[in-house]
Amino acid sequence: MRILAIGLGGAGTRIVDLLYNHDMKSRVGCVSAIAVDIDGNSLRQLSNIPDNARMHFPALDPEIHFDVTSTINVEEVMNLIQKMDNFEIDSIMIFAGLGGSVIDAIPQLTEELRKSFIEPIFGVCILPIRNEGKRHSSKASDDLKRVKSVLDAVFLFDNETWQERLKAEYDQFSVAKETITSSYRQKVFPDNPRDVYAILNEKIARQIGLLLRAGEFSETGVEAADIVLDAGEVLNTLKGNGLVAIGYATEPLRSSFKDRFNQWRSDTYFSETSHKRATRIVSLAKRAVYEEISVPCDLTSADKALVLIAGPSQELSMKGFQTVRKWIDRSISGLEMRSGDYPVMNTRFVGIIIVLAGISNIPRVTELNEIRRQYEEENAAEETRFLQQNEVNNGILNGEREKATVPFESVQTETGAGEEEKDDFDITDLFEDEATESEYPHNRETEILSEEGDYTWQDEEEHPPYTSMEREEDLQNRANWEGTMAAEDGKQVLNDGMITLGGVARSEKRKEQNKDNMISVEGKGKKNATDEQLSMPGRQERNIADMTRMTDGGENKGPKDSIFGLKDIPSSDNKGPRDSALVGEKISLGKQDKRPNDASFGGKDVSISFVKGPNDSAYMGRSFSVTSPPKANDSALMGNKISVKSSGIRPNDNALIGNKISAKSSEIRPNDSALTGGSVHLSRGTPKTKEFLNGDVKMSARVPAPKDDLITRAERRKNKTQTETKKPEIKPNYKKGTISSGYEKESEPEEDDTDDGLFWIK
Numbered sequence: 001m002r003i004l005a006i007g008l009g010g011a012g013t014r015i016v017d018l019l020y021n022h023d024m025k026s027r028v029g030c031v032s033a034i035a036v037d038i039d040g041n042s043l044r045q046l047s048n049i050p051d052n053a054r055m056h057f058p059a060l061d062p063e064i065h066f067d068v069t070s071t072i073n074v075e076e077v078m079n080l081i082q083k084m085d086n087f088e089i090d091s092i093m094i095f096a097g098l099g100g101s102v103i104d105a106i107p108q109l110t111e112e113l114r115k116s117f118i119e120p121i122f123g124v125c126i127l128p129i130r131n132e133g134k135r136h137s138s139k140a141s142d143d144l145k146r147v148k149s150v151l152d153a154v155f156l157f158d159n160e161t162w163q164e165r166l167k168a169e170y171d172q173f174s175v176a177k178e179t180i181t182s183s184y185r186q187k188v189f190p191d192n193p194r195d196v197y198a199i200l201n202e203k204i205a206r207q208i209g210l211l212l213r214a215g216e217f218s219e220t221g222v223e224a225a226d227i228v229l230d231a232g233e234v235l236n237t238l239k240g241n242g243l244v245a246i247g248y249a250t251e252p253l254r255s256s257f258k259d260r261f262n263q264w265r266s267d268t269y270f271s272e273t274s275h276k277r278a279t280r281i282v283s284l285a286k287r288a289v290y291e292e293i294s295v296p297c298d299l300t301s302a303d304k305a306l307v308l309i310a311g312p313s314q315e316l317s318m319k320g321f322q323t324v325r326k327w328i329d330r331s332i333s334g335l336e337m338r339s340g341d342y343p344v345m346n347t348r349f350v351g352i353i354i355v356l357a358g359i360s361n362i363p364r365v366t367e368l369n370e371i372r373r374q375y376e377e378e379n380a381a382e383e384t385r386f387l388q389q390n391e392v393n394n395g396i397l398n399g400e401r402e403k404a405t406v407p408f409e410s411v412q413t414e415t416g417a418g419e420e421e422k423d424d425f426d427i428t429d430l431f432e433d434e435a436t437e438s439e440y441p442h443n444r445e446t447e448i449l450s451e452e453g454d455y456t457w458q459d460e461e462e463h464p465p466y467t468s469m470e471r472e473e474d475l476q477n478r479a480n481w482e483g484t485m486a487a488e489d490g491k492q493v494l495n496d497g498m499i500t501l502g503g504v505a506r507s508e509k510r511k512e513q514n515k516d517n518m519i520s521v522e523g524k525g526k527k528n529a530t531d532e533q534l535s536m537p538g539r540q541e542r543n544i545a546d547m548t549r550m551t552d553g554g555e556n557k558g559p560k561d562s563i564f565g566l567k568d569i570p571s572s573d574n575k576g577p578r579d580s581a582l583v584g585e586k587i588s589l590g591k592q593d594k595r596p597n598d599a600s601f602g603g604k605d606v607s608i609s610f611v612k613g614p615n616d617s618a619y620m621g622r623s624f625s626v627t628s629p630p631k632a633n634d635s636a637l638m639g640n641k642i643s644v645k646s647s648g649i650r651p652n653d654n655a656l657i658g659n660k661i662s663a664k665s666s667e668i669r670p671n672d673s674a675l676t677g678g679s680v681h682l683s684r685g686t687p688k689t690k691e692f693l694n695g696d697v698k699m700s701a702r703v704p705a706p707k708d709d710l711i712t713r714a715e716r717r718k719n720k721t722q723t724e725t726k727k728p729e730i731k732p733n734y735k736k737g738t739i740s741s742g743y744e745k746e747s748e749p750e751e752d753d754t755d756d757g758l759f760w761i762k
C-alpha cells in the first residue's frame with residue numbers, strides 16, 4: 001500500500017523518519033514522507049527525510065501564548081505536498097503524539113487534504129506514558145476524540161504498555177545472560193528518553209511498515225516483495241472503522257544443521273511434525289493479539305479483522321492457520337474477516353500480523369478518559385477555591401476584617417494552619433498566597449468565573465485552548481518523567497537534546513501542585529515473563545473458541561463460508577458455499593446444483609465436475625482438474641497444472657496459464673493468447689502445426705491450430721533447442737497464495753540480513 005506519510009511534532013516526525021528509512025532499505029518505495037514541526041532542533045535531528053520535505057514553523061515567541069493552528073501554515077504544507085513528486089498513493093497517514101501540541105493541526109490539515117485527495121486519511125497516534133502527568137493525559141484524551149472524528153481510522157500505539165513490556169523483556173534478557181561472561185551480549189534497557197523512544201519507534205515502524213510493504217515491488221523490477229497483498233483488502237478493513245490495533249509476532253525457526261537436513265526428509269517426517277507447526281501458528285496468533293499488539297484491547301469488541309501469516313511454505317500449517325481464522329472470526333463482533341497466507345522462501349522466521357479495526361473497548365483509552373474527567377473535576381474545585389479566596393482577599397482590602405476572619409477551610413488547608421492558628425490569622429499570609437498563586441494561569445478562567453459565577457468547563461466537546469503556559473507545564477511534567485526514569489536506576493539524566501524544555505520559572509509551590517496533579521493510577525504489576533497474557537472478558541453467547549484442534553463447523557447451523565478449507569469439502573451438499581469459501585489444500589466439488597459465485601476457489605488441488613460454471617476469476621491454485629463444465633470465461637485458470645477435459649465450450653480469454661496444461665477433446669480450441677506455460681499439451685488438433693512442435697509443446701490430431709503467439713513461441717523454442725541454448729524453465733510470474741488477492745511472487749533466494757525479523761518480509 002502506497003502512502004503519503006505526514007509526521008507532526010516530535011513523535012510524528014521521528015516515526016515517519018524511521019518508516020521512511022525502512023522503506024528505503026527494503027527498496028520498495030511505498031512511502032513518501034514529510035515532517036512538520038514547530039521545534040527546529042527536533043527537525044534537524046531527523047536523519048532520513050530529505051531536507052526539502054521538512055517544514056519548520058517556529059512560534060514567534062514560545063514564552064507567550066501561541067496557537068499551533070495559526071503557527072502552522074497548512075497552505076504551505078499543502079503547497080509542499082503538491083510540489084512533491086507524489087506517486088499514486090492509496091492513502092494518507094498522519095503520525096502524531098497524543099497530548100503534544102502539534103497534533104492540534106490535524107483537523108485543519110485534514111480538511112485541506114480532503115479538498116485535494118480522495119484517498120482515505122488515517123492517523124497513527126501515540127498514547128502517552130502515565131508519568132507524563134494528568135494534564136498531558138487529559139489533553140491526549142481530548143486529542144483522540146478530535147482526531148477520531150476527522151480521520152477515517154486511527155491506529156493506536158501505547159507508549160506506556162510497550163515501555164513496560166520492553167523494559168521487562170530487557171530485564172529478563174539481562175538476567176538470563178548474567179552467566180555469560182561476555183558482557184556485550186547483555187541488553188540493558190536505556191534510561192535516556194531518546195533511546196527509549198528510538199526502541200518504541202522501531203516497533204511502530206515495523207508494525208506499520210510491514211503492512212504497507214505487503215504487495216509492493218521495488219522499482220528496479222527486481223522482485224523484492226515476497227508478499228503481494230492487494231491494498232484494497234487493507235483499506236477495506238480499515239476504512240470507517242475508528243480505532244485500530246496491529247498485532248505482530250514472529251518466531252525464529254531453528255536453523256541447526258540437523259534441522260536443515262530434516263527439510264529433505266520424507267513426507268512422513270513432516271506429517272509427524274504437522275501438529276507442532278499448527279501449534280506454533282496458533283501460539284503466534286495468541287501472542288500477536290494478547291501481547292505484541294500496538295495497544296491492548298478487547299478482541300471481542302473489534303468490528304473487522306485481517307490475518308496474515310508468512311514464512312517458509314513448509315512451516316505454514318494450514319491447519320494452524322484455519323484454527324486462527326476460525327478463532328478470530330468467531331471472536332470479533334463484526335462479520336468481516338480477511339486473511340491470507342504468504343509463503344516466503346529463504347527466511348528464518350514465521351510470523352503473523354493481525355489487524356483489528358473498529359475496536360470499542362481499549363482499556364488505556366478508557367483510562368485516559370477517566371483521567372480527563374478527574375482532572376477537570378480537580379480543576380473546577382481548584383478554581384472555585386481560588387475564586388473564594390479572591391473574594392476573601394477583596395473583602396480584606398475593603399476593610400471587611402470580620403469577613404476575612406470567617407473560618408475558611410480551604411485557606412487552612414492551603415496554609416497548613418492548625419486549629420490554634422484560626423484566631424491568629426494574619427493578613428500578610430493572604431498576600432503571600434496571592435503572590436504565589438498569581439503565577440497560576442488563571443486569568444481567563446477568573447474572568448469567566450467572575451462573569452458567570454460558576455465554572456463552565458463541563459461540555460465534553462468543548463476543548464479549552466492549549467496555551468503556551470499549559471504547554472510549558474506539560475514539558476515540565478515530561479521532564480519529571482524523564483528524571484524519574486533515570487532516577488529509578490540511580491543514573492544521571494542525559495541531556496539528549498531531543499526534547500526542548502521550557503524556560504518559564506515556577507515557584508516551588510506550583511511544582512508541588514504539579515506533583516499533586518501527577519496521576520496515581522493503579523499500577524500494573526511488573527511483568528515477570530513475556531508470556532504473560534491480558535485476560536479480556538469473554539463474549540457472551542458465543543462458543544468457546546477451540547485454539548488447539550480443528551473444530552467442526554457447528555451443530556445445525558451451516559458454518560460460515562470462511563470456514564471451509566483444509567482437506568476435503570463435502571461434495572454431496574447441494575447448497576453451494578457462498579463467498580470466498582473454498583480455501584484449502586484440496587477442494588473437490590461434484591454435481592452441485594448451484595455454482596459457487598465469487599472468487600471461490602483457491603487452493604492447491606481443485607477438482608470440479610458437473611458444476612454450473614463459476615464465472616469470475618474463479619480458479620486459482622496449483623493443480624486443477626475441470627470436467628465437463630460450461631466454459632470458464634475470464635482469466636479463469638491459473639496454476640501449475642491445468643487439465644481441461646471434454647469442455648463443451650472453449651475457455652476464451654487469457655485463460656490458461658500454468659506450468660503444465662493439458663486440454664483434451666476440446667471441441668473448440670482456445671483462441672487468444674490462451675496457452676502459456678512450460679508444458680502445453682493439446683490433443684485432437686490439426687496436424688498442420690506439427691513442424692513447429694518441439695520440446696514441451698505437443699499437439700495431436702483434431703484440435704484447431706493455435707494461430708496466435710503459441711506458434712511463434714514453439715518455433716522459437718525449437719530454434720533455441722537446436723542451437724543448444726540452455727533455456728530456463730518458463731514460470732508464471734505469480735504463484736497463488738490462498739486468498740484471491742494474495743499472490744506470492746517468486747523471488748531470488750535472499751539471505752536474511754538481520755536476525756530480528758525486520759526485513760525477512762520485504
Ligand SMILES: Nc1nc2c(ncn2[C@@H]2O[C@H](COP(=O)(O)OP(=O)(O)OP(=O)(O)O)[C@@H](O)[C@H]2O)c(=O)[nH]1
Nearest residue numbers: 009010011014097100101102103126128129197200
Ligand atoms: N513513541 C514515541 N512517542 C513519543 C516520541 N516523542 C514524543 N512521544 C510521545 O508523544 C507525545 C507528544 O510529544 P511530541 O510529539 O514531542 O509533542 P509535539 O507535538 O512535538 O508538541 P510539544 O508539546 O511541543 O513537544 C509525548 O507525550 C510522548 O508521549 C517518540 O519519539 N516516540
